Amino acid sequence: MMQQSAKRVSRIYPERQQVLHGDATVAAPPSSHTEHETADKTTGEIRTHRVDPDAGITVEGGDKQVYGNKFLSVGVRLADKAHSRVILALESIRHRSQAEDPDREGEGAAFVDMVKYVLTRAPGLRAATYDAALRGKHRAPLIAEGLVVFTPQHSGLKPQSLQRYQKGTCTHDLYVAEARVCERRITIDGQTHYTPLPVEELEYREGKRTRFYHRLTIPCGIKDHTLHIRVDETEDDRQIDPTTGRKRFNRTEHLRQVPPDTPAGRRLKGFRQDSESTHSRFDQSYPHKRVPAYGAKGALLIYIGYAWLNNSVTRALHKSESVAP
Template sequence: MPEDVFGAALPESELPSRKFQLTDKDQRSVSERVRDCLDYPLLYEMAELLPAPSAAGCPREYPAIVYLIMAALTPVTKSKRSTAGLLASPQEWRRVRAGVRRHLGRRVAAQLPLDAPSRGQYHYAVGKLLVPSIDLLEEEFRRYATQQALVQGLFPAGVHKVWSRPERRQLLVGDATVPKAPSKSRLRETVDPVTGELRNHRVDPAARDYYENGEKAKRLVRGTKWFFASGRDDGYWTRVILSFAHVAGGAYGDEAAVAVRQFTLLKSELVDCMGVVYDGAFRGVHRDALARQGLLAVNKQHGSVVPVFYERVTACRRGHSLWCDQGRIAESVRLDDGTRILEPVPVTKLEHRAGVSKSRWYHVLLIPCRHGSHEFRVPVGITTTPADRALRGIDGRPLKSDSQRGFHRAELLQQIPEPTLSHQLVYPYRSDSESVHSQFDLSLWNRRMIAYGVERQKVFVLGFALSQNATSHQVFRARQNAQQVSATA
């Protein structure tokens, strides 16, 4: 049988292990994380985007950069109270003043008061300064994060692209997580069953019920759902969070729709990105949208998909009955006992054709036959519609599109089929999204969101992404300097 470009799937015991023990030198203390944030250029660029102090009313005591620094430090210290307490230390406040002096100059640093702001002052600034400008800050974050990823060697240009076996640094990874609501209360007022006293409770207006862990092992969680997209290379602290978004709906389709929008925005900036690794929330309609933009969509096939007849090829007297099975084309083969099985047809090439407005993807098959193997090209990943380019048969007549025939090609035929070695090697990159979620949970006090309302929570999520990228930026600079020193030695 001809060799398959994706390779035959291996037992889990024979797959290479990618787990590495975190060494002591890779650990990052709170003090180092604080220093990373103070030396992150994006914070100081964002400060220029915030509105200047108003001439009317009470004058602003602290410049905008101070509140952005506190927003980035809050996920590091896990609470606003801890952040205010940290900066209340004269030593830490001097470090803040020194960081402002390095990036904004002596004049701005000299305008800082001798004492750090209180928690109440920061809480007020979040509502009056950061929340009204959060969309502008998020856009600037996405722009800078994509540039940071390119500088750190992610999504490199000029590197040979192997579509059947992409590298980790050439792929986007995304997923959504639901941190617990800041309070368990669902009602603002309850009656004490013993005393009859009316009790007031603080309720998060943005919290709702979500289901996690897929459809087989659903777990009910109440909170707000947040989507993160990131890219990384091998090694610790190489990850760059590229985008985040709030998922308002509770269905898996809502999460997938948000993910597709975010990946679409990132693709316009990361032109050399090869694809996306996601979980089972992606269905055919989502893979279709990404494949049209020239992206691989690597995820697991939905459990409800069953084999579907595709076509009968009559390239020889024998003929070959082709079916869609497990995300690829398989041939119906008759055994000696009269039963039939679906045998995967070898794929010799995953072909990508980039067009002006959309891309096309093909599996180049080599159908084994006693009369000689037949080459056969099958479109994959995209469900054609009447709006697409019309295909014509041998007789010149136009062929019906997939949607007109009721054939969901994007759902049935994957670009990288699941039961292959390529899928076994590429799909585990999705675990990096779980690492992002773990870091996000660890940045929360008692693993609960520390803000009420979507707007204030988005400020916290922005601070989390800033603090993570700040450490990645500093670690990359340190490794780059170490390489230069060793090269000159």
Template sequence: MTTGEIRSHRIDPASVAQIEGGGAEVFGPNYVFFSARKGADYTTRVFLDSRYVPHLHPGGEAAVAVEGVLDIMSSAPGCMGTLYDGAMRGVHRDVIARFGGLVINKQHKGNLPQFYETLRPGRCSHELWAANGRIAEKMHFADGTIELVPVPIRKLERRGTRTFRWYHLLVRPCRHGRHEYRVGVGATSRTGERPPGESDDERGFHRAEHLQQIPEFTRTHQLVYPYRSDIESGHAQLDASLWNGRLISYGVEAQQLLTLGFVLAQNSTSRALHQSGILLQPAG
């Protein structure tokens, strides 16, 4: 190399500056992986799909993930939905809910409680709000404090055949008798889907954003959502298989070939362990 010599610098066209979940900025490509496993045995993990997230893709990572979830649910009728992180917001949950699937993730911390409606079943009145992904009642206590108390959810219902709707059947104990009340969750009704003036769009209420199918602070959510960390284990395995933790290829096509080889190797290992009947028990 001589002074003033012009040399080409190799770059990865698939890599861009991105912000990780913790807020740190990294430079590289972004891929979405989907996996499933049986129970607590991580050796049964099977990767279902991996997708590249193009730079400046409309909707970003979550939009690519929604497409992947719908494709998987179409190919695997037994698939009930997905566990995902906070990247999925109401607009993404809406699409999957209408398709008949569940989205179990944490509620966005920026969501403030919103007034829902006042329930007047008879001689009593109950002021209902949407808070922490579910319906809560505004309660006034003797000491002058006010609190939003979650209304008990009796069950989650799914209705429909082609386009689905989800509901919480609520049970509100009251001195005038127990009230049962059904409220739609997971999907935001659009203009024309409800009588004039009653749709969520006309009311300005983003139902899919504020009312989750399985709210975060419930026992069901606490039992199911921890399985989402399994995909982080899969990511760690991918990183460990790479030299210096970096993809050893340039361009989307070459990287997709590498990720395909990784998931096939992992799935083959899980299949071999399953056929041999080996179950690894957690230490301790």
């Protein structure tokens, strides 16, 4: 797995074993108590409880509140082979504010560090997939390392003006909307309409920081135009705009290497499900779906044991197989 494949495959259609998948989970501690002492409502009897020192309430999936310790896992698997999953990295991550928990990293930053570490050992990796918790600022450093980073697009992003394309008598106003380059048109009744431009190819140029471009076509009544638009963060994007105090253009937030609502995007999105399966199997491995250890460190140790077992099963069943020709 994770080797440079002999098959020449498109960067937007990497092979399954060249794609990392990651996700965070909140694992329940042995007890849900948050108070060391409670008084019985009718008798007034004081009861003492053991409380997990690190657990807290986290919002999962947008609105569901869960109590526990938060972990992040990164894995890889073979296509169409049962029990081929390998958990590559695990970390206990911060679920409170940085001030309350200065030592651990938040979800996005922890994922970036893990993937960068895995890349040092497996330079043949092609892509990484995650959920909407990963934002543009996290995608940018991984894209610069040469990966295609796929996540669903965060909802509620407003269209951004990108550039005005001018050639001869032609003018086309280009915007970024729905994670891709669009031409802005004004309809007959005065409405603004963004027409997605066809992406011919995701081009890749190696260097100190890898560059990715969309080769686009602007369909035009006079003559179709071809242009290249960077989809990694440029030097210019990183400059601070003095009027807003922010980066000029958060390119990797708005403009995506593989736009989510495309066949390639839907395929990569499907790969991420494997992480949920990893966490679900982990939860099911213990009575009452509770990790039998108090504290984030203890729970992480239990999780490492689980990963060890999981990876050993994969190794035993697929030892003789090789995906390389």
